[in-house]
Structures are given as C-alpha cells and as structure tokens.
Amino acid sequence: MPLAKIAPDLFADLSPEARVQLGASAQTRHLTKGDHLFRCGQVAGHVFLLVSGAVRLYRETPEGKVAGLHIVMPGQLLGETELLEDSGHYSTSAEIMESARALMFPRAVFRLAMSAHPALMLNLLQLSARQVQQMRRDREQLLTLKASQRLGCFLMHLCAERDYAPERFPLPYTKSVLASGLGMEPETFSRALGQLKGMGVHLKGREVEMSDMEAMETRICQACSLSDNCAVRQYLREPEMAMRLVS
Amino acid sequence: MPLAKIAPDLFADLSPEARVQLGASAQTRHLTKGDHLFRCGQVAGHVFLLVSGAVRLYRETPEGKVAGLHIVMPGQLLGETELLEDSGHYSTSAEIMESARALMFPRAVFRLAMSAHPALMLNLLQLSARQVQQMRRDREQLLTLKASQRLGCFLMHLCAERDYAPERFPLPYTKSVLASGLGMEPETFSRALGQLKGMGVHLKGREVEMSDMEAMETRICQACSLSDNCAVRQYLREPEMAMRLVS
DNA sequence: CGTGCGATTGATGCCCTTCAACTTATGTGG
DNA sequence: CCACATAAGTTGAAGGGCATCAATCGCACG
Numbered sequence: 233m234p235l236a237k238i239a240p241d242l243f244a245d246l247s248p249e250a251r252v253q254l255g256a257s258a259q260t261r262h263l264t265k266g267d268h269l270f271r272c273g274q275v276a277g278h279v280f281l282l283v284s285g286a287v288r289l290y291r292e293t294p295e296g297k298v299a300g301l302h303i304v305m306p307g308q309l310l311g312e313t314e315l316l317e318d319s320g321h322y323s324t325s326a327e328i329m330e331s332a333r334a335l336m337f338p339r340a341v342f343r344l345a346m347s348a349h350p351a352l353m354l355n356l357l358q359l360s361a362r363q364v365q366q367m368r369r370d371r372e373q374l375l376t377l378k379a380s381q382r383l384g385c386f387l388m389h390l391c392a393e394r395d396y397a398p399e400r401f402p403l404p405y406t407k408s409v410l411a412s413g414l415g416m417e418p419e420t421f422s423r424a425l426g427q428l429k430g431m432g433v434h435l436k437g438r439e440v441e442m443s444d445m446e447a448m449e450t451r452i453c454q455a456c457s458l459s460d461n462c463a464v465r466q467y468l469r470e471p472e473m474a475m476r477l478v479s
Numbered sequence: 480m481p482l483a484k485i486a487p488d489l490f491a492d493l494s495p496e497a498r499v500q501l502g503a504s505a506q507t508r509h510l511t512k513g514d515h516l517f518r519c520g521q522v523a524g525h526v527f528l529l530v531s532g533a534v535r536l537y538r539e540t541p542e543g544k545v546a547g548l549h550i551v552m553p554g555q556l557l558g559e560t561e562l563l564e565d566s567g568h569y570s571t572s573a574e575i576m577e578s579a580r581a582l583m584f585p586r587a588v589f590r591l592a593m594s595a596h597p598a599l600m601l602n603l604l605q606l607s608a609r610q611v612q613q614m615r616r617d618r619e620q621l622l623t624l625k626a627s628q629r630l631g632c633f634l635m636h637l638c639a640e641r642d643y644a645p646e647r648f649p650l651p652y653t654k655s656v657l658a659s660g661l662g663m664e665p666e667t668f669s670r671a672l673g674q675l676k677g678m679g680v681h682l683k684g685r686e687v688e689m690s691d692m693e694a695m696e697t698r699i700c701q702a703c704s705l706s707d708n709c710a711v712r713q714y715l716r717e718p719e720m721a722m723r724l725v726s
Numbered sequence: 727c728g729t730g731c732g733a734t735t736g737a738t739g740c741c742c743t744t745c746a747a748c749t750t751a752t753g754t755g756g
Numbered sequence: 757c758c759a760c761a762t763a764a765g766t767t768g769a770a771g772g773g774c775a776t777c778a779a780t781c782g783c784a785c786g
Contacts, residue, residue, distance in 0.1 A: 273708070291619065291704035299619045299704055313608040316601075319708060323612055346601075353600050354563075354593075360607040361560040365570055367614045372538065372546045374621055375662050378741070407765070415622050420742060422766055437751090457538035457546055461520070461566060625773070655732065667774060669734055 238283055238335070239307045242359060245351040254345050258335040269310060269326035269334060276314035276322045279342045282306050285332025286405045288412065289324045300412035303329070305404065312356065315339060329409045369458065377455055379416050380424035384452045385464075386414060387433065387440060392467035398442040403435070485530055485582070486554045489606060492598040501592050505582040516557060516573035516581060523561035523569045526589045529553050532579025533652045535659060536571040547659035550576070552651065559603065562586060576656045616705065624702055626663050627671035631699045632711075633661060634680065634687060639714035645689040650682070 235243045235251050243251055258281075263269065269280055272291055287304040301324055304310055310326055317323070346353045373382050391398050403410070411421035425435055431451060432444030442448065449468060456462070482490045482498050490498055505528075510516065516527055519538055534551040548571055551557055557573055564570070593600045620629050638645050650657065658668035672682055678698060679691030689695065696715060703709070 289615075293623065293704040294701050294706050297623060297702075297704075299623050301615050301619060313611050316605040316608045317612070321708065323708065324615070347597065350594065350597060350600070353597070353604065357600060357604050357607065358563040360604060360611065361563045364560050364607065364610055364614065365564070367611065367618065368536075368548050368571070371614065371618055371621070371662070372548060374618065376540065376544060376546045415618070417743060418765070419744085419767085423742095426766095454541050455544075457540040457544075459541050461568065461570065653732075664775060665733070666735085666776085670774090673734090 233283065235281075239281060239309075241307075242281075242309070242355050243352070244355060246349055246355075250345070250349050250352075254337070254341075255335075257341045258337045261334050261336055263328045263332045263334065265328055265331060267328045269328065270322045272322055272325045274322050276311055276317075276320055277339055279312055279315055279337045279339060280310040280326075281335040281337070282308055282310060283333040283335060285328060285334075286330040286409065287332060287334075288327050288329050288409065290327065290412075291324055300415070303405070303409060303413035309359070310334070311339075312360070315342060330405055372457060374415055376457070377452075379414075379420050380427040381452045381455055382414050382416070383410075383421065383424045384428055384431065384433065384448055385456060386410070387428075387442060388445075388448060388452070388464045388467075391440075391442065392463045395467075398445055401440050403438040403440055406438075407435075480530065482528075486528060486556075488554075489528075489556070489602050490599070491602060493596055493602075497592070497596050497599075501584070501588075502582075504588045505584050508581050508583055510575045510579045510581065512575055512578060514575045516575065517569045519569055519572045521569050523558055523564070523567055524586055526559055526562055526584045526586060527557040527573075528582040528584070529555055529557060530580040530582060532575060532581075533577040533656065534579060534581075535574050535576050535656065537574065537659075538571055547662070550652070550656060550660035556606070557581070558586075559607070562589060577652055619704060621662055623704070624699075626661070626667050627674040628699045628702055629661050629663070630657075630668065630671045631675055631678065631680065631695055632703060633657070634675075634689060635692075635695060635699070635711045635714075638687075638689065639710045642714075645692055648687050650685040650687055653685075654682075 235255050243254075246254075260283075261269075263285070269287060270276070270278075282304055284306050286306075287310060289301040289304060289310070290298050291301065292298045304326070311322060314320070314322055346356065373385065377385065390396070390404070391401060394401070407421055408418050411418045414421070416424070425433070431447040432442060433448070434441040434443075445468060449464075453459070453462065453464060459465070482502050490501075493501075507530075508516075510532070516534060517523070517525075529551055531553050533553075534557060536548040536551060536557070537545050538548065539545045551573070558569060561567070561569055593603065620632065624632065637643070637651070638648060641648070654668055655665050658665045661668070663671070672680070678694040679689060680695075681688040681690075692715060696711075700706070700709070700711060706712070
C-alpha cells in the first residue's frame with residue numbers, strides 16, 4: 233500500500249520519488265494482540281506507522297500500576313516523540329490491542345528524510361501541533377467533564393470525524409480499551425453507558441446507535457469549552473446532516 | 480536582550496544574522512496582571528515568546544466554568560500550535576498572571592523564517608515533541624497520583640530542573656496560579672500542602688523548603704511511572720547533590 | 727487603619743475507584 | 757454442535773478523594 237494512502241497528512245507535498253524511497257526503507261510487521269511494538273526504556277531505534285489495528289501506549293509505576301496514556305489509531309505514528317529526543321529511549325510501552333500491521337522505519341533513515349524533505353518536517357510539525365491541541369482538550373475534559381460526558385463526547389467525535397451516520401456505526405475497539413483510553417475503569421465505563429441510554433445511546437457489541445443527537449449536544453457540548461470550534465458542532469450544522477436526520 | 484539568551488533551545492544552530500533579523504521583526508509588549516495576550520477565538524496573527532512573568536492558558540465552557548490548561552514560563556512560546564493550524568484562530572485564551580514581557584512575532588514572518596532556516600523548524604519540532612511528552616506525564620499523573628503527590632512532584636522537578644538547593648528556593652508564582660496549573664482547587668492545594676509537611680516541606684510566602692528529600696522520593700517517585708528516566712531521580716543521584724546534603 | 731484579595735479550615739456531598747459476585751460473550755476441543 | 761473454559765462486561769456495595777460552599781484568618785495595599 234502506498235504511503236500516501238496510509239497517512240495522507242504526513243506524506244502530503246512530498247515528491248513521489250521521496251515517498252517510494254521512504255517506503256522502501258520500511259519493514260512491515262504483523263502483530264497480534266498482546267505483542268509489544270516496543271517497551272519503555274528500550275533504545276528507540278525505529279519510528280512506526282500504524283497501518284491497521286490498535287495500539288495502546290502505557291507506562292507502569294514501580295508499584296505495578298499501569299497507566300494508559302493514549303490509544304493509537306491507524307495512520308498515526310508511534311515513537312515520533314523519541315525521534316528527536318536526546319535520551320534515545322522509548323518513554324512508553326506500546327502494546328497491540330487489536331491485530332495490527334505497522335511499518336517500521338529506522339530512526340536514522342527518518343531523520344535523514346526529514347532533513348532532505350522540508351515538506352515532511354513541516355507535516356510532522358503540524359501533526360505535532362495538532363496532537364498538543366488534542367491533548368489539551370483531553371486534559372481539560374478529564375478535569376471538567378464527568379465520565380459519561382467524556383464517553384459521549386468521544387462517540388460524537390468518532391461519528392463526526394469519520395462521517396458516520398449517528399444511527400449506526402462501528403466502535404473501533406473494545407470497551408475495555410476505550411475505557412482505558414478515556415482514563416476510566418471498565419466499571420465506570422459500563423455505568424457511564426447506562427447514563428447515556430437516557431440520551432438515546434445504545435451499544436450492542438461493537439455497534440453504536442445514537443438516536444438523539446440533540447440531547448447529546450445540549451447535555452455534553454454545553455459543558456465543553458470548545459463550544460463552536462469543534463468538529464462535532466460543525467458536523468451537526470452541516471446541511472447534509474439535517475437531510476440525513478429527516479430522511 | 481538577544482534571542483539566544485531568552486530561549487536558547489529554540490534559537491540554537493541559527494546563524495547570528497538570522498537571529499538578529501528575526502529579533503528585529505518582533506515587537507516587545509509589556510503587560511500587567513489581568514491583561515490578555517490573546518483570547519480564544521481571535522485571529523491568530525502572532526506567535527509570542529515570553530521573556531519574563533507568567534501566563535495562564537485557559538478556556539471557558541458555555542456554562543461559564545474556566546478550565547486552566549497550562550502555565551507558560553519564561554522562554555516558552557505561546558500560539559505556536561496555532562502557527563500551523565488551518566483554522567487560524569487561537570484555541571485558548573492567554574491571561575497574564577504575573578507582570579510580563581513578551582516578544583510578538585507576526586505569524587507570517589515566523590513561518591517564513593521557519594522555511595528559510597531548517598534549524599529553526601527542527602528546534603520547533605523538538606520543543607513540540609518535548610511538550611507532548613510532558614503532557615503525557617501530566618495526564619498520567621492526573622489519573623494516578625493524588626493532589627499532594629502531584630504538588631510534591633512539581634516541587635521536586637522545579638528544584639531539579641533549575642538546580643536549586645532543596646533547603647530553600649523560590650516559587651515562580653502564587654499558590655492559586657500553581658493550583659490551577661496542577662489541575663486542582665486552591666482549597667485542595669492548601670490541604671495538599673498540609674500533607675507534605677509530614678515530608679519536611681514548608682512553604683512560607685514564596686519560599687520553599689524541602690528538608691527530607693528521601694521521604695519525598697519514596698512516597699512520591701515510587702508512585703510515578705517515570706521511575707528512572709526522570710530529571711528528579713537523576714538530580715538526586717548526582718554526586719554534587721550528595722555533597723550538598725552533607726555540607 | 728480599614729479594605730479587599732489570597733489563603734486556610736471545616737462541613738457536606740458527589741463522582742469515581744475498588745472489591746466482589748455475577749452474567750454474558752468468545753473460542754476451543756471433544 | 758454442544759460442553760466447557762476463559763475472558764469480557766455488568767451490577768452492587770463500600771470507601772476515599774476532591775469539589776463546593778461558607779466562614780475565618782492573614783496580609784498588602786491605598
């Protein structure tokens with residue numbers, strides 16, 4: 233598969249030759265649930281690009297607690313923050329949650345490509361900026377929203393960003409994994425779901441059904457500080473969206 | 480003041496001429512407590528470099544709650560994430576918490592400088608990567624540590640990163656501001672301080688005194704997942720540190 | 727010396743975690 | 757295809773940490 237298809241944002245404005253050359257330097261790895269892409273503390277020799285599946289970034293404390301940091305989705309990079317860091321060690325562990333395929337770029341190759349192709353560096357910078365913004369939103373929501381609202385917000389974003397129909401769309405990974413990504417325990421997740429049922433949210437297996445977007449917006453977006461500059465709001469305002477709700 | 484003095488990391492490896500040129504394009508602004516550098520939603524026309532003082536990034540919800548996101552310290556950038564974002568609007572508000580001086584670079588100038596000087600772009604990328612890592616730590620600590628531990632961790636980092644002596648060093652800003660930055664209410668902050676007294680932490684005005692680093696390490700670092708690759712641990716292991724404790 | 731803001735302390739309530747028991751899916755070998 | 761084992765998810769009860777509201781204290785300021 234060409235790089236431009238896997239992560240269009242990252243490889244945009246890159247000459248076709250450069251893309252091919254970069255692609256040739258990468259190995260493909262197939263992994264199954266429970267495998268590790270890398271572990272915290274190992275020498276950071278590679279940058280990974282997730283093609284399919286799901287990966288959880290986590291760390292563990294000396295006391296043995298595991299703290300989930302982030303769920304990586306297809307098209308995203310892993311180990312990019314270590315690419316430029318002085319220490320040269322991975323600062324998190326990366327565990328496969330869902331059978332995955334990943335491209336493996338040697339760190340040195342990636343750094344050379346960056347220097348050779350300013351467009352790539354610019355794209356990396358843009359992705360990084362977006363990630364910072366997203367993490368700010370995440371932090372804020374941890375402090376201001378309750379569990380059910382965070383879950384509802386996530387579902388709406390999923391729907392909006394992938395342009396799904398609210399009445400029926402698939403969950404990208406299991407409930408436990410999602411709970412970990414949202415920073416809550418599975419039990420809390422389950423109870424949060426119960427509360428969302430009052431807003432027309434039903435979840436069977438991995439099928440999501442959201443029938444009352446209006447209630448969701450008033451009871452969730454209202455409590456979130458992003459207000460208007462949020463993908464969800466824009467999605468709900470789209471005319472085609474109104475069409476879809478009527479039909 | 481030369482740029483290299485204000486933010487050495489950012490302007491490293493940049494030719495002196497380029498530095499002077501960039502510096503010439505910047506206006507200096509003096510601000511006092513309560514002023515705003517920018518507000519959420521405004522057109523993002525500038526990138527700011529904080530020279531002195533302290534700035535709080537925050538957002539507010541439609542319901543009127545304010546959520547503190549980050550405290551910006553001298554030498555750091557503001558509005559960098561908006562520099563590359565498509566929307567072109569500030570995604571947070573920036574309020575002065577402590578009389579400040581800031582350099583104001585027009586967005587377009589900064590973007591041009593980035594293209595013209597790959598070293599600048601590389602440094603930006605590195606700063607951004609570091610910021611992501613720091614935010615990961617932050618998020619994790621919000622979920623795993625209790626308020627007093629977060630405060631203790633912050634104090635130790637402050638001490639380690641600026642190479643202060645634990646027995647006596649200044650707090651960079653007021654308690655309320657610090658509380659906001661740590662994601663807790665002033666009341667909780669106050670109570671957290673009370674708990675730290677049991678570990679030899681005393682705070683008079685803006686003077687910090689930490690007399691029992693050993694207790695701090697066992698009761699705080701032990702619960703944190705960074706374990707060894709943490710500036711605090713390294714600081715505590717330094718030989719000069721041992722000297723200092725003995726003398 | 728009063729005024730106003732920052733900081734402290736107490737009381738109360740909510741949300742989430744934790745532990746435990748239970749139910750429901752998932753998948754494997756007979 | 758069923759029986760079984762294991763994992764995933766649900767539900768209940770108890771407890772703790774933090775937010776919230778309110779009152780008081782300390783301190784810098786005019």
